[in-house]
Amino acid sequence: xxxxxxxxxxxxxxxxxxxxxxxxxxxxxxxxxxxxxxxxxxxxxxxxxxxxxxxxxxxxxxxxxxxxxxxxxxxxxxxxxxxxxxxxxxxxxxxxxxxxxxxxxxxxxxxxxxxxxxxxxxxxxxxxxxxxxxxxxxxxxxxxxxxxxxxxxxxxxxxxxxxxxxxxxxxxxxxxxxxxxxxxxxxxxxxxxxxxxxxxxxxxxxxxxxxxxxxxxxxxxxxx
Ligand code: ADE
Numbered sequence: 001x002x003x004x005x006x007x008x009x010x011x012x013x014x015x016x017x018x019x020x021x022x023x024x025x026x027x028x029x030x031x032x033x034x035x036x037x038x039x040x041x042x043x044x045x046x047x048x049x050x051x052x053x054x055x056x057x058x059x060x061x062x063x064x065x066x067x068x069x070x071x072x073x074x075x076x077x078x079x080x081x082x083x084x085x086x087x088x089x090x091x092x093x094x095x096x097x098x099x100x101x102x103x104x105x106x107x108x109x110x111x112x113x114x115x116x117x118x119x120x121x122x123x124x125x126x127x128x129x130x131x132x133x134x135x136x137x138x139x140x141x142x143x144x145x146x147x148x149x150x151x152x153x154x155x156x157x158x159x160x161x162x163x164x165x166x167x168x169x170x171x172x173x174x175x176x177x178x179x180x181x182x183x184x185x186x187x188x189x190x191x192x193x194x195x196x197x198x199x200x201x202x203x204x205x206x207x208x209x210x211x212x213x214x215x216x217x218x219x220x221x222x223x224x
Pocket of ligand 1: 131
């Protein structure tokens with residue numbers, strides 16, 4: 001899978017890709033991530049990329065031309081399955097979306113800044129808009145890193161069996177059950193007996209019950 005990220009803050013977004021799971025996926029050749037500094041497509045000596053909004057109001061808006069130039073350059077090189085815009089005014093990312101995106105070959109992720117991008121960018125180029133939650137970040141860079149992490153770990157071969165994504169929270173619309181490791185007792189707090197029993201059908205049953213109980217308590221909306 002190839003991901004092209006268009007950003008005004010490339011340094012802000014690079015480090016998650018230089019560490020841990022995403023770095024491993026890139027090193028294994030399972031994911032390819034390219035960063036494009038929007039400023040390189042800006043106007044004039046100052047490489048202008050934003051301007052005041054029509055109608056007045058606080059905050060600058062990213063202009064359509066630099067973004068169009070960058071996207072069209074990329075589109076002249078390959079076909080993209082999705083052009084995603086990270087923005088708080090969109091549907092919230094969930095596991096189903098991450099699963100779907102993990103099967104794509106080429107995607108562009110556009111990150112907003114300031115007041116966001118000119119609406120015509122969204123109308124003309126963007127095929128999918130994603131928010132990572134009901135709060136406003138300074139820019140879409142961290143949101144794009146979150147999206148990439150959620151997607152890249154699902155690409156077959158990225159995670160080993162020991163960290164399989166299949167038992168993650170949300171994979172069945174349920175939260176994960178509690179987990180324990182050694183010691184089996186800490187300051188009088190004991191690990192549930194069933195987990196030490198070696199009876200795997202019973203363990204599975206206990207985990208399912210716990211997952212359901214936790215979901216009902218914390219996220220009943222997932223059960224609707
Ligand atoms: N940009 C700013 N806030 C965001 C959010 N919550 N999700 C996605 N992109 C954003």
